[in-house]
Amino acid sequence: MPGPYVDPFHGDADLPGKVDVVIIGGGIIGASTALELAERGVSVALCEKGGIGHEQSSRNWGWVRISRRDPREVALMAEALRIWSGLDERIGRPTGYTRAGIIFTCTDDKSYEEHERWGQNLEPYQIEHRMLSGNELNDLLPGSRMKVKGALYTPTDGRAEPQKAAPAIAEAARDKGAYVLTECAVRGIELAAGAVCGVVTERGSIACSQVVLAGGAWSNLFSGRFGIDLPQLKVMNTVLRTKPLEGGPDQAIWAEDFAIRKRRDGGYTVASGHENIVDIVPASFRYARDFLPSLRSEWRSLSFRLGGRFLDEARLSRNWEMDEASPFEYNRVLDPKPSSRISDGAFKALRKSFPVFEKAEIAQKWAGYIDVTPDAVPVISPVDAIPGFHIATGFSGHGFGIGPAAGRLMADIVTGRPPLVDPHHFRFSRFSDGSKIELISGF
Template sequence: MPGPYVVRVNGDENLPEKVDVVVIGGGIIGTSTALELAERGQKVALCEKGGIGQEQSSRNWGWVRISRRDPREVPLMAEALRIWSGFDKRLGRDTGYKRAGIIFACPDDKSYEEHESWGKNLEGYQLPSRMVSGAELDALLPGGNMKLKGALYTPADGRAEPQKAAPAVAEAARDKGAAILTECAVRGIETSGGKVSGVVTERGRIACDAVVLAGGAWSNLFCGLYGIDLPQLKVMNTVLRTKPLEGGPEAALWSKDFAIRKRQDGGYTIASGHENIVDIVPKSFRYALNFLPALKMEWSSLSFRFGGRFFEEARMPARWNMDEASPFEYNRVLDPKPSLDMSNKAFNGLKAAFPVFNKAEIAQRWAGYIDVTPDAIPVISAVDQIPGFHIATGFSGHGFGIGPAAGRLMADIVTGRSPVVDPTDFRFSRFSDGTKVRPLSGF
């Protein structure tokens, strides 16, 4: 089953001989990084093995949220909300962004107290967020019949269209002088004097002084070529979208059974609120201890399966020569088959809670691989082992909304500017410096 339709970005025909920075990966993180660098006068080449935004950047829910974030991400997400508010004007293109609010449903006292406690993370940010209940909550969820203690409602949150956003950012980066190279996999990096001096792509070499790896679920494989151990696994999430429907809620809504977002076309994006599939692969065993704290916290929401993906990854080479095709050229787009059971369960739960959705027609289903780290927060960092090499990956399902600010922070690090937020929590070295690496909450 094909993934969602993504606005097409035609890649440049000519490969630049030399740039300041090569960005590997054309999702929301890579394109945002390229835009920030290009706007600062850096010569940039963005290399994408497939098409811009074809993987998880176009397959996510489309939420732009600060609510229920890991507290370590809150400062960066606050910056992201500021960027999104003027993003379309800055890009000169439509991302579908709208500040429409997000509601997190609380069915009982325990859930209510947890969400109310989380709200303290926004103190000092002047971002509207509050607990709601009774008539106020009913007004936010017209036509609903959910039995709720209350909800966390954050009007500052919003939504955008994943199938539009990364392409819009890539085109804006090109407007600023960046080279946008699609179907141009980077096979590896070159060094001179121990520092980055270039990359080798399937179309030839590009000299550069810095590289940013924003490769999403592929980042671990790329890093392994240089003995850099990036603990990263994949989780599969399934999404469906409906045709336009009148009468549904305007604000996005999360509950345990389902999560929904109104789309720009009047339809809805629908997914399970907590269920995901984990394919057991060879690296599942390698990183089992790293991910044990997260597994204990999220065990009830994960469905483990053993199947074809194990053998696909087992056959995938860990090393290759620069003059031969890399694994990135044999699989241009990760396009897993969606789980009908999970999406039907979410859809049926939604119809029970909001009878208007009994009239909704399913337009499409798709799935995507979320790349996760053991502590469920990203790596946005230089890599000490190879001066000039940087990583921006591992966003653990939180990357779409935070992407523009992550790109800004990565550009700050690459160019040596004072960082927009303290990047300490996102440093790559946390996996090897004795830090206790684990999620801070079940959110």
């Protein structure tokens, strides 16, 4: 079954000879960075090996949330909420964004206390949130049969349409003067005196002084070709969508066995609330020590498997020449086969909790690869070893909602403006400067 239908985007026909900045990757992070730079009068070319938003940017749940974020991301996500609220008007196109609230259920006293304690992270930002009892939750969600201790409810959280957002933002960037090139893989960067001076694409070279790598799950492979060791692995998440359904909840809901989000067409996006698949690949052994703390705390939510993906990645060239086809040209879109076991289990649990979904029809299933770092916090940072080279990746399943603010922060770093928020937690050097790499469990 093919991936989700993404709003069509037609890339530019002509390759520019020279720009200030080249962005590698046409997901929501790359598109948002391009828009921010173009609005500032910076000449920019966005190069995407496939189509705009065709990988995880269109395959995620569509949540725009600050609730239950890693505390290190909260300040940036607070800015993202502000950007999303005016984004459609700013770009002149719909992203499907609406504030409908997000609910995280708590099964027992311990979970309730953890969520209540987490809410303290929002107090400096005056963002409305509150804890609900089980009875209050059932009052908020008529027809619910969930039997839980309570929930964390954040009314200011929202949702948007992943199949619309990245293409809409990329179109707006082009309106402001950016080149947006699809089916145009970047094979590598060119250096002069050790600093960036251009890129080589499959369609020719582009001179530039700065590059932003926003390549999602491909970022480790690309950066490794140039001696940059970015610790990154992939996690596969499976999603289904239903046909339009009346009478379902308007709020997005996370529960132990399912997570749902109402779609613009009246259907719902449904996924497991806790289970993902990790394919064992050669990089799994290379980064085993880096990810060990994460595995210790999150292993219950991960299903490990050894299959064809191991051989697929083992065959990938890691040292291709610039005048030959790169791995990015042989696989334009990562489109893994979804897990029916996981999606069907989530749908069954949903129907048990909300009988209205007994009438729901499944329209489609898909899967996508989430790019994760050892601490589940993104890299939004320059790379000191190569002046002019920057990385914006590793969003660990949280990239869609935070994307517009991540693009603004990356643009601040590239242009030397005062940063939107303190970028310290997102620095690339944390993986090599002796910092403690810590996963904050449960977020």
